[in-house]
Amino acid sequence: MAFLPYSECIVLCATIFLFFTLSSSMSQAELDAHYYDKTCPQAENIISDTVLSASKFDPKVPARILRMFFHDCFIRGCDASILLDSTPKNLAEKDGPPNLSVHSFYVIDEAKTKLEKACPHTVSCADIIAIAARDVVAQSGGPYWNVLKGRKDGRVSKASETVNLPAPTLNVNELIKSFAKRGLGVKDMVTLSGGHTLGFSHCSSFQARVHNFSLLHAIDPSLNTEFALDLIRNCPKLNTNPNAGHFLDATSSVFDNDYYRQLLVGKGLFSSDQSLVGDQRTRWIVEAFAKDQGFFFREFVASMLKLGNVGVSQNGEVRLNCKVVN
Missing domain, CATH: 1.10.520.10 (Peroxidase; domain 1)
Structure with a gap:
């Protein structure tokens, strides 16, 4: 492989760097809070x-x-x-x-x-x-x-x-790697996990934590005992109700920081959620969000904006029907 003389490399490399910098800036500039102000203000x-x-x-x-x-x-x-x-x-x-x-x-x-x-x-x-x-x-x-x-x-x-997609059984290392592939950091991962403050999960996503969890423990030891018994009642081993499950936190219809407060007392529904408390890289963030809802909200906005930029491309189309390509 032939190498360029140092002086020529400086010029060429600077040109390449400038090209990619401008390309990146142009790509980011395509997204704008006022994008539809003139074309579709409503x-x-x-x-x-x-x-x-x-x-x-x-x-x-x-x-x-x-x-x-x-x-x-x-x-x-x-x-x-x-x-x-x-x-x-x-x-x-x-x-x-x-x-x-x-x-x-x-x-x-x-x-x-x-x-x-x-x-x-x-x-x-x-x-x-x-x-x-x-x-x-x-x-x-x-x-x-x-x-x-x-x-x-x-x-x-x-x-x-x-x-x-990140599974509800992932540990912290796996979660960090999964989010990193999307350009999202550790704080983003913990913050966006807070989306679990809304909603409900069916038994299939967590019942392994309360039925024959391991050779040493029938129930996941990271679970709050009272909470584990509640999960067992909702999702018995021979569950035949496809709609059975449990709410993700105690205020499942309200977007708040209760999700983090629940994690600190062993009431995280998914093992991926509860794992955030057991790792020093993430526990401090959980504790900070549990203590200060305003801080969680500010970080959530920042992380949602970052997530919304993942993989954004101008090579697509505006579909006439969201179910099919034009």
């Missing part, structure tokens, strides 16, 4: 009204929309690939095992239908998910923030890629 109101109406009809909607945003951004970036339907030749993300419990896609579809009437072929499905995720947090008592917009919708969705 976009956020339409989405917010749709989300609020759906949440009043079905209290499960907020947790489902927030989870949808997480699951979309973690696979191929925030490109609404989770909304695409499977075809005879391709099994899409929404039909991958981890996403079979992700529901309320109809809320995004309804918002898209209204937006197509108000501002045809303007607002991407990816932006609708991002805005809706902000709205469900704010409408549930959490913080409000200005969503950066301008995402394009992806054309590829593969169920096989959903194996890369």
Whole structure:
């Protein structure tokens, strides 16, 4: 391999560095809180009204929309690939095992239908998910923030890629690696885990913690004893109720810092959640958020903005129907 003379390398390397710096800046500049101010100024109101109406009809909607945003951004970036339907030749993300419990896609579809009437072929499905995720947090008592917009919708969705979603059984090391692949740090990981302050989980995601946990322990020793007995009552070993499960924290319809307070007393529903207390890299963050809800809210906004930038590309499209590519 031939090497350039030092002086030529300085010029060329500086040029390459400048190119990539400008490219990166241009890519980031594509997302803008005021992206639709001129082309569809009513976009956020339409989405917010749709989300609020759906949440009043079905209290499960907020947790489902927030989870949808997480699951979309973690696979191929925030490109609404989770909304695409499977075809005879391709099994899409929404039909991958981890996403079979992700529901309320109809809320995004309804918002898209209204937006197509108000501002045809303007607002991407990816932006609708991002805005809706902000709205469900704010409408549930959490913080409000200005969503950066301008995402394009992806054309590829593969169920096989959903194996890369963080599982509820991961330990701290595995969680850190998973989030790092998306450019998210340890604090982001602990902060975004706080999204578990909303919602409900079926027994399949945690029952291994209370039934024959290991050769030494029938029940996961990190669990609060009273809480473990409650889980056993809700999810007996021979459970036949597919709807059985448990709420993720004590105030599951309110976006607050109760999730972190529950972790500190051994009441984390998933082993991945409870593991955050057992590692010094993450415990201090849990303790800080449990003590100061305002601090958690500020960090959550910052981490959601970072998550919303994952994999953002201008190589997609604005779908006319969120379920299919144009």
